[in-house]
Amino acid sequence: MKLGKHQKTIVAVLGEVITFGTAATTLLLTVQRQWHPAAAxxxxxxxxxxxxxxLYTALTGNPAPTLSIGTVTTGETAAAQIRGDAPRHVLDLVLPRTVPQPKT
Structure with missing residues (x-):
C-alpha cells in the first residue's frame, strides 16, 4: 500500500492515537472512581x-509548540489555564473536590 508523501504523517498520527488509548486506559485503571470524569x-x-x-509539524514543516502539565490542584470548581510564551506553554489544572458518597 502506497501512502505517498503523507505516509510519515499518517503513521505518526496513528502512533498518537495508540498512545492516547494507552494513556486513557492506564489513567482510568489507576485513579479512584470519583476521579474518572476529570481523568477522562x-x-x-x-x-x-x-x-x-x-499534524501541525507535518503540514507546516515547523516544530509544533509544546504543552506541558504545570500545577494540578483541587478546588471548588474545575478550571484550566494555559500560560507561557510560544513555543513552550504550560497547562495548569484545578480538579474539583468531591465528597465521597456513602455506599448503600
Missing amino acids: VVTVILGVLGIVKT
Missing part, C-alpha cells in the same frame, strides 16, 4: 493536542 477530560485534551501537534 485530561486524557482527551492531551490526546487531541498530541494529534494536532503531529
Whole structure:
C-alpha cells in the first residue's frame, strides 16, 4: 500500500492515537472512581493536542509548540489555564473536590 508523501504523517498520527488509548486506559485503571470524569477530560485534551501537534509539524514543516502539565490542584470548581510564551506553554489544572458518597 502506497501512502505517498503523507505516509510519515499518517503513521505518526496513528502512533498518537495508540498512545492516547494507552494513556486513557492506564489513567482510568489507576485513579479512584470519583476521579474518572476529570481523568477522562485530561486524557482527551492531551490526546487531541498530541494529534494536532503531529499534524501541525507535518503540514507546516515547523516544530509544533509544546504543552506541558504545570500545577494540578483541587478546588471548588474545575478550571484550566494555559500560560507561557510560544513555543513552550504550560497547562495548569484545578480538579474539583468531591465528597465521597456513602455506599448503600
